[in-house]
Amino acid sequence: MKLEDELKAALRRQDPPAGFAERVIEQAGPARTSFRPAPPKRRPHFWWPAFAAAAAAVVFSLSVEYRHRQEEEAGREAIVALRIASQKLNQVRDKVVNK
């Protein structure tokens, strides 16, 4: 006989002393409740891809808007720079003419 079989035979379950269950039940008193009902299974998260797509769309439109405003700002700054340069050139021309 193999050692593992001998171990199973040696470690066979044994009943507790007589009246054990009754003593435990009496000592425990009334039970408050039975098994807790299993929690409802979670539904698969279908909203997650939709949420990701919406978030990507918002980020994309914000970045387009930002770039558009940057271009407008750059255009305004260029016009101001040209006006300043023009004024300076006019001043220089007036000085040369007046001499």
Add this chain to the structure above:
Amino acid sequence: MPQQVLDAQAEGTAQDTFAGLVRKHQAMVFSIAYAFLRDVATAEEVAQDVFLALHRSLATLESPQHVVNWLRRVAAHRSIDRQRRSRPLWALDDIGEPAAPAPSGDPMLAGALRQLIGTLPDHPRLVMILRYQEDMDVAEIGEVLEMPEGTVKAHIHRSLKLLRDKLSRRFGEISI
């Protein structure tokens, strides 16, 4: 139907559930404690303690299989706790030598095996009890004792080798 009657029926059902669980699993819980502690009175106390804890926790358990795993885990841990409070139970030198080599399947061999298992350290002893008494696999034992599967396998391997060596020394050339 009046609410009080419904409550009483529900309470009765719960009590019946608990009583049924005690009757169904008393041998399992007692045997884990007894195989570990090797003392009937102490094992009975531990088993009673385990079932009273079940009574308090019944509302948190979800299924009969959950109850079985819970009982095994609590019985194992409470047996260790009890052992640590009242050491030592067995010393290797206390184990009597059999007068003559025992044939395979002999009750003397089974008794010697139980005593030798009692000399194993706490965790290897519990692993062997759960493996060969409860017929649990490595993964289940690891889950109950909260230890990696590799550790469970190592405990089984080392314990089997130790038992085989000691039995060979005691019983001579025996085919095990």
